[in-house]
Amino acid sequence: MAKTYDCLFKLLLIGDSGVGKTSILFRFSEDAFNISFISTIGIDFKIRTIDLDGKKVKLQIWDTAGQERFRTITTAYYRGSMGIMLVYDVTNEKSFENIKNWIRNIEENASADVEKMILGNKCDLDDKRQVSKERGEQLAIDYQIKFVETSAKDSLNVEYAFYTLARDIKAKMEKKQEASNPPGARSGAHVLRASDQQRKPPSWLSRCSLL
Amino acid sequence: MSSSSAEDIPEQCKDLFTQDGVLLKSCIGRSINELNSIGMLCIVQNADSTKCVEWRPNDLITIDSDTQDQEWAVVNTIGRRQRTLSGNMTSDYATLRARIIKIPLSELKTFRVSRNNQQMQFSTKPGVWQMSFYFQHGNAEIFVAYLKNHVKTAKARNDKNTYIVVEPNRETQVLNKSFAELDIFTENPTDVVWSLVSNLRQRPYETTMEAFSKLTDIVYYGNEAMNGKRDVSEEVADLLTKSMSAMEDSTAVTRSDEYEVISVKPTLPPRPCIPRYALYYGNEAMNGKRDVSEEVADLLTKSMSAMEDSTAVTRSDEYEVISVKPTLPPRPCIPRGTPLSTEKWDGLQDTDGRVTEVEGVKQLIFRGGVAHSIRPSVWKYLLDYYPWTMTHSEIKNLQRRKTEEYFSMKLQWRSMTEGQESRFSEYRERKSLVEKDVNRTDRTHPFYAGENNPNLIVLQDILMTYVMYNFDLGYVQGMSDILAPLLLLLGNEVDSFWCFAGFMEKIAPNFDMDQAGMKQQLLHLQQLLTFASPELAQHLAQKDSGNMYFCFRWLLVWFKREFSHRDIMRLWEVLWTGLPCANFHLFICVAILDTEKDILIGKDYGFTEVLKHVNDLSMRLDVDKILSTAEGIYHQIVSAPHLTDQIRVILGLPTIGRSHTEDSHSDTEDKEASPKAECSRTNEASRSNATTNGNGTNQRVLFAPEADEYDRFIWPGEHNSNYIKTAKTLYIRIFVRWRHRLVSSPTEASTAKTLTYICPVATPTSFEPNGGFNIGSGTVLVYFGATGSVTLEYNGIQISVVTKTVWALLA
Numbered sequence A: 001m002a003k004t005y006d007c008l009f010k011l012l013l014i015g016d017s018g019v020g021k022t023s024i025l026f027r028f029s030e031d032a033f034n035i036s037f038i039s040t041i042g043i044d045f046k047i048r049t050i051d052l053d054g055k056k057v058k059l060q061i062w063d064t065a066g067q068e069r070f071r072t073i074t075t076a077y078y079r080g081s082m083g084i085m086l087v088y089d090v091t092n093e094k095s096f097e098n099i100k101n102w103i104r105n106i107e108e109n110a111s112a113d114v115e116k117m118i119l120g121n122k123c124d125l126d127d128k129r130q131v132s133k134e135r136g137e138q139l140a141i142d143y144q145i146k147f148v149e150t151s152a153k154d155s156l157n158v159e160y161a162f163y164t165l166a167r168d169i170k171a172k173m174e175k176k177q178e179a180s181n182p183p184g185a186r187s188g189a190h191v192l193r194a195s196d197q198q199r200k201p202p203s204w205l206s207r208c209s210l211l
Numbered sequence B: 001m002s003s004s005s006a007e008d009i010p011e012q013c014k015d016l017f018t019q020d021g022v023l024l025k026s027c028i029g030r031s032i033n034e035l036n037s038i039g040m041l042c043i044v045q046n047a048d049s050t051k052c053v054e055w056r057p058n059d060l061i062t063i064d065s066d067t068q069d070q071e072w073a074v075v076n077t078i079g080r081r082q083r084t085l086s087g088n089m090t091s092d093y094a095t096l097r098a099r100i101i102k103i104p105l106s107e108l109k110t111f112r113v114s115r116n117n118q119q120m121q122f123s124t125k126p127g128v129w130q131m132s133f134y135f136q137h138g139n140a141e142i143f144v145a146y147l148k149n150h151v152k153t154a155k156a157r158n159d160k161n162t163y164i165v166v167e168p169n170r171e172t173q174v175l176n177k178s179f180a181e182l183d184i185f186t187e188n189p190t191d192v193v194w195s196l197v198s199n200l201r202q203r204p205y206e207t208t209m210e211a212f213s214k215l216t217d218i219v220y221y222g223n224e225a226m227n228g229k230r231d232v233s234e235e236v237a238d239l240l241t242k243s244m245s246a247m248e249d250s251t252a253v254t255r256s257d258e259y260e261v262i263s264v265k266p267t268l269p270p271r272p273c274i275p276r277y278a279l280y281y282g283n284e285a286m287n288g289k290r291d292v293s294e295e296v297a298d299l300l301t302k303s304m305s306a307m308e309d310s311t312a313v314t315r316s317d318e319y320e321v322i323s324v325k326p327t328l329p330p331r332p333c334i335p336r337g338t339p340l341s342t343e344k345w346d347g348l349q350d351t352d353g354r355v356t357e358v359e360g361v362k363q364l365i366f367r368g369g370v371a372h373s374i375r376p377s378v379w380k381y382l383l384d385y386y387p388w389t390m391t392h393s394e395i396k397n398l399q400r401r402k403t404e405e406y407f408s409m410k411l412q413w414r415s416m417t418e419g420q421e422s423r424f425s426e427y428r429e430r431k432s433l434v435e436k437d438v439n440r441t442d443r444t445h446p447f448y449a450g451e452n453n454p455n456l457i458v459l460q461d462i463l464m465t466y467v468m469y470n471f472d473l474g475y476v477q478g479m480s481d482i483l484a485p486l487l488l489l490l491g492n493e494v495d496s497f498w499c500f501a502g503f504m505e506k507i508a509p510n511f512d513m514d515q516a517g518m519k520q521q522l523l524h525l526q527q528l529l530t531f532a533s534p535e536l537a538q539h540l541a542q543k544d545s546g547n548m549y550f551c552f553r554w555l556l557v558w559f560k561r562e563f564s565h566r567d568i569m570r571l572w573e574v575l576w577t578g579l580p581c582a583n584f585h586l587f588i589c590v591a592i593l594d595t596e597k598d599i600l601i602g603k604d605y606g607f608t609e610v611l612k613h614v615n616d617l618s619m620r621l622d623v624d625k626i627l628s629t630a631e632g633i634y635h636q637i638v639s640a641p642h643l644t645d646q647i648r649v650i651l652g653l654p655t656i657g658r659s660h661t662e663d664s665h666s667d668t669e670d671k672e673a674s675p676k677a678e679c680s681r682t683n684e685a686s687r688s689n690a691t692t693n694g695n696g697t698n699q700r701v702l703f704a705p706e707a708d709e710y711d712r713f714i715w716p717g718e719h720n721s722n723y724i725k726t727a728k729t730l731y732i733r734i735f736v737r738w739r740h741r742l743v744s745s746p747t748e749a750s751t752a753k754t755l756t757y758i759c760p761v762a763t764p765t766s767f768e769p770n771g772g773f774n775i776g777s778g779t780v781l782v783y784f785g786a787t788g789s790v791t792l793e794y795n796g797i798q799i800s801v802v803t804k805t806v807w808a809l810l811a
């Protein structure tokens, strides 16, 4: 059966309950916004295939429940994720402070080389804002993670965020593969080879075979 | 339909749902150059809280925010859409504004999804599709799903992609009738228009022909709309109720007779070598669908062939030792019953209001649920708010006490000052969680819809008061899902609170801080599935899904997210009965999974596909079918010869190590959960005159009837126990004889009393307190089902008998 994509990236959305993870995902996967969303119980994922420098990259994006209590279950799904969106709500101070905890949570449960990005969501609600953009940026600098403010409602920066994360994953993957390939094999700028050698790299890199 | 109208004040209009990337493909009365422009399709709530479907062209939305036009500046805030931005149009606002298309939901008649979820057509007039839209992302089904939250629809009989709006303003429907048909051919069916526009240039001839052929797209309004107004199941329920009462009427004729003899027919040809399998005589015979004997013969044949594959027969001197590779007995098909009706419910209470036949009531509810009109009253008992044994006046007192208690707890948090709150982070956190979830709970249901809906405040108040009631547990996501249907049904804050507290009591382990309760249930589910459907369990294990996490949502909120309100009410009330065993909700999971087994295995679904498939089952499940399947699986499992202790523990059954007899009347926690109805209400032992009829072979044991003052079953005496011991198959023929005897006057109240007559009053050897009795080497357990079924169990063999007399007696 013909594959309709060249590469599969598994991404994950985490952050406190109500910050807008599901809304961001819905915006990205369906280009829609729904005012009466329901809270997420358990876990779900959505798929969207994007075009990244000529490659069809299938993004499998997992959406988790935010409440702490469910973490024992939700962390089971961290395994194998290549990129994680850490989401907070700019109108909710607490959700911002919790980003630190979420990062710790990732360190404990996800692979070390996972790409991360911080999203300050609901930036359309300027009048209710509790966390300034500057603070978000500072946090990102502290952790050396990319950052962007988003609005799932107004479709602001949602595309950008996912493309950026996907691109970073791809770049990291290329770098690793180049490093592991003999120099002569290096060629075009973004030519990725299927992990031709049957070596088994320990990380997720191995799982993404490129055609 | 009206076009244009940006004069609405956007502040008061609310986009309930927005879908970007939608092209206008055709719209009657619009010029061709308006077509094919991209925009967003929305469900909008107007200031007067009427709703409409609205399409806005993108170039309208994306006008730069530097515009000075106040009116439009507001529209701008809807956003800059990167993905669907089309850009460079003229900024002639008036023209753009006129391009908005609005379809008030009150006028919407039909809509249709076609072209692989890429096209949606709308019609406000019989016979014509006025508008069609193209969904760039091919996800029209999502729009439909949300739209269906706002209009009640039925699917057209001849086209499953066409939805007919069945909750119309009746006035408009009538009004439109007159000229509608005439318009059919004068107006251009717009499905055709856009293909015309795009194709005419290249293929003028074919396109024209196509256009004519597409006239078949014209919708005719038959009486679908009328039919669609009532739910099929409602109709069926009605019919059943009617047929029930017809039955009651007809049996009433025999009431004048001294006895009513019901013989449960199946006379089985003796067949050797069938191990202890359940012969389950379902209700079908009563429904006239199928002869019981046919059914049983079928089951036997099936089990025979199953045996041939998997049984190794070892002949030992005395007995045939049959070792069966764990194959379950065939699954009986158990039809659902009718809901507990008002009349029955009234009849089941004595004059003081005590509910006398608790087990009987529960059985009835287990079989068919509760009629909607009496749910508010019955649920309070099922959820342990009202004790069954309380009289009317005691309940009044209880209500008073509970109301006071509720409000004093409510006061505790209501009187908290801002300062207190600011220094009480644990409370604050709980409060903010509640607020977030209340705003996301069942908002599409009219009861909770809209801004500032007072019911949301009640929802919040109850949850906050529960936080005070059980501060350690606090608020956990999922609780609002549990509460919402209760409040919706009961309406009253205090009642809802106590019923909610009762429900929470039943599912408290779901919300453990460490999720231990959830993990244990997931493990139990896995064990149960392994026993019931080993193939599937194995498949899941192979696919890294053996932890069953994909069923997490099902279990956490007891399937709330998988069913409509209507259906979840039915499912919950059945589960609340605690019948027929502990953890029956796990059987619901197994039933659903078993139904999907062929897909999950057949398509070789892996970890992610399994999760997706299971999540996507939401709102597509048939509650009655699932309940029926779950019960069938339950019977398969409990009658399986290889039933393990592991499973027994899950079901709340005594483990094998201990004897049946000893455990059957334990009064501990498994009382409610165990299927053993307490039937020892009538305890007069009476003459027993058991006859045994070998009927040619000693493998056939016949229980003969005996006439007596009391209704009962006659069992073979001790001296016949050899038949049972040596029989490889137990063929049982049961005659049930009822004596109609009224305790007092045949009033409503006394009908409840007559229920006691379904209990056995005689037993050959000894009588067990639970209604079972001893024969030969073991105990026969008797379970009285609702709607007249009686199940007898002997050494793991279960036989169900349908005795319509049970309810006939109530008539």
Ligand SMILES: Nc1nc2c(ncn2[C@@H]2O[C@H](COP(=O)(O)OP(=O)(O)OP(=O)(O)O)[C@@H](O)[C@H]2O)c(=O)[nH]1
Residues within 6 Å of the ligand: A015, A016, A017, A018, A019, A020, A021, A022, A023, A024, A034, A035, A036, A037, A038, A039, A040, A041, A064, A065, A066, A067, A121, A122, A123, A124, A125, A150, A151, A152, A153, A154, B439, B440
């Ligand atoms: N104004 C505004 N509201 C948003 C935005 N994103 C989400 N929301 C709203 O915030 C609420 C919570 O959003 P969800 O997407 O359900 O949040 P979540 O992070 O998935 O929450 P959990 O599932 O509980 O973990 C919803 O009512 C959304 O409508 C946004 O960008 N702007």
Ligand SMILES: [Mg+2]
Residues within 6 Å of the ligand: A021, A022, A023, A038, A039, A040, A063, A064, A065, A066
């Ligand atoms: Mg969510």
